[in-house]
Amino acid sequence: MDSEELTEQETALYDRQIRVWGVDAQRRLSKSHILVSGMKGTVVEFCKNIVLAGVGSLTLIDDSPVNEEAVIANFLIPLGENDCGGKSLAEACRDALKEFNPMVRVSVEKGDLSTFEGDFFDKFSAVVVSGCSLATKKLINEKCRKRLKQIAFYTVDCRDSCGEIFVDLQSYTYTQKKLDETIERQLQYPSFEEAVSVPWKALPRKVSKLYFALRVLEKFEEVEERKLGEVSIEDLQSALKLKKEICDGQSFNEVNVPDSLLERLLQCNKEHPPVCAILGGILGQEVIKAISGKGDPLKNFFFFDAVDGKGVIEDISAQNSGV
């Protein structure tokens, strides 16, 4: 890392946060490049946070049109202005995000991320995907993993009052402060595919029930060829049936995946804005930690449920299971 100094302008703008993470971290942030795909409410919150924090660049992917549904939890685009001059959702978001911090380059990439060649990803320090299918999550995650360069991979999704973040930092080394000592630590992360393949029975007791419920819905959407969140209470019976099959297949006790929770998740498929703010905040902090190498990164799932108010970290990996 070279020792360029921050400019006077940067020092003045970032004063309060430099007091939190230091000049070095700020310098690393300003040299980082972030890719996001899927301009959902959680991602919009996340983008705001890292543009304010002062990353080097941010690239947005989402060709979908701007419509009422798309901006329900989006403060970058005026509600009611559905047209936006024929711009895609990503383009409309780009224009608003640019204003938050003139020192960050915000740009749009057109196309479907899952069709991009592997070397496209080399430009980025971190990749965040939202609102995509189980297969796409796995695919993008694997593309990132195959590169020589370490690329941090995240997924973030909000279903009504519940949310989930997944983190894959591959093999990650960072410094940890403990009682005034600084020690170097290393963490091994599983890929998304590896993590969700860990038999449920082998997981530690008291893993958040949201983890299981969200896997059932994800699988349900895959089987039914739906997009993420394209479900309703009408699907309850089929979803419960699928849940039973999955649990039986793994000899896993069904009570760990309460019907009431699945019912709640199916009842409303919109993003709840306060939950988006919370997920976007936690994810922003995680990406800042990963880039700056400062602070304990979360491994490897985070769940929030507005109903009980808990924000919980779960380690879903073979290492942490009875396998």
Add this chain to the structure above:
Amino acid sequence: MASDQELEPIKNAKVLMVGAGGIGCELLKTLALSGFTDIHIIDMDTIEVSNLNRQFLFRQSHVGQSKAKVARDAVLRFRPQINITPYHANVKDPEFNVDFFKQFNVVLNGLDNLDARRHVNRLCLAADVPLVESGTTGFLGQVTVHIKGQTECYECQPKPAPKTYPVCTITSTPSKFVHCIVWAKDLLFAKLFGDKNQDNDLNVRSSDSANSSESAEDVFERRKDEDIEQYGQRIYDHVFGYNIEVALGNEETWKSRNRPKPIYSRDILLDKPFHQNGNLNKDSETDDASSVSAMVCLGLKNPQDIWSLVENSRVFLESLKLFFTKRAKDVGNLIFDKDDQLAVEFVTAAANIRASSFGIPMHSLFEAKGIAGNIVHAVATTNAIIAGLIVIEAIKVLRNERNKLRMTYCLEHPSRKMLLMPVEPFEPNKSCYVCSETPLSLEINTSCSKLRDFVEKIVRNKLGMNFPLIMHGSALLYEVGDDLEDDMVANYAANLEKVLAELPSPVTGGTMLTVEDLQQEFTCCINIMHREEFDEEKEPDGMVLSGWIQARTAENGERSAVTNGESTSKSSNTAVLEEENDEIEIITTEVSVIPSGAKRKLAEISVDSNSVNSLAASDLVSKKSLDHGDGNNAVVMIDDEELEGIKKKRLR
């Protein structure tokens, strides 16, 4: 959650937000997205450059404008159909009275100081409107809910008092850099550029101070026709040279301390010709007074650099000169402001020269500014999370889901796997003088303390009242208000100067006084107990208030983070969440309020207690991490028994 029926209470609600800063911007945005349609927002501040890294509704072009108004306009751009009413005003203004508060269904605080929080708490109690309170510092944050009669009020748990330093540590025996900052800011800066009529302990107290004090006063006045350079050097030599020599004369003081070294400007600067590498000579009448900078004049660029003694001395003299030449209008009524570049430069230089004299390591302007301005670390992400949590609680309040209310702590390190930790709210503290009307006791020497001392030290400072009214039975002793008759004003002014026992209605041991704040609609009773003598060091106010528990000023920083950069820099285990806080107070010594002994059992351990404001949860976590530091995943556990203990104290 978003069925139409469930959205109804949100759509119909009228909410008041107090504060449009770090939390406020996020909160206003999240409220608008969540379907709120009638939001009122009060903030007295204008926008600064250092806000822009997190207060995302503001742009460079808005610097100097009202936060409340710009925030409103920014949110209306994406939700044009909702109503937002901004007030560019202080929440303590009389227009925001109980009737004003009564029109709201819920009040949401995103404030940066204790005073305003206490004020809003009292108005919410008086108006019987639920309050959702919040705070952040760095990665830590908290949201609490206060409903009259059902949960704790904001003042049920005492707040940590601002960190204070004994006067003699500041004036004579500094041992830390923060002592030098307090000296430079609260004494020297105030003396040279502030109100001349203020009390000031700047001159060192030597044994003959009584005789010399009058002549010493004059030292700081610029003499008639005195050249500004000469004046600066004279001040320099007086405070860093002469005063240190005088202090050295007091041998007793230095028996167990390192002797300071007097510094004179001629020794530092004479043999080094003064190189102009800045733009000092380019000065012109067009200079904007607010952007005057000694650093720029001297060619010093990086605020992260630690200047040499020579550089500090030059900055000291240059900034002093600039105040008298470029900002002469301000001299005599300046109050230190962390956003005043020239003031920060002067204070940094003065603190560093003093530090050098006392063998204390010098600091960069960036660090000095943090300490002097009590700058609390702030990032956008924590504010966004806290704002989300506030909205979640506000919705529960509006839906009347009282048993689902939670206080939530946002932690930096997970506790029982949780980064966001909800805790059930506590019931009201029965001995809270604010929400339970429990009488307080005051020990005071009624035959020598004046009514004025009582008003300033107790009614204003300790009880946080702005418009007090003091009664002894039915006799009115004192009152503040705009609509008083002239003879009453004269009467009260005369009363202020009388000792308690000689008031028209004498106040002596056994008297019960009623003190009321008309704006806050808050009344409390004080039992007066006569006491002859007080310990000058331990009870400097000459009076001791008791009856509710005020937190002890923590010396070790674990829970003291309110006040200055030094303690907050101790990071994760400190707390007290104020976005910014501009004051360091000096009082002669410790806080003089006696804990009543009615301290709750859990006070030592946990989330509950020592104050909602002190993020006790992270204290607990930090203590436990010593025991359980298991290395592998840094997950820290809270013992179940402790949690059980907490539960027992919970509401219902």
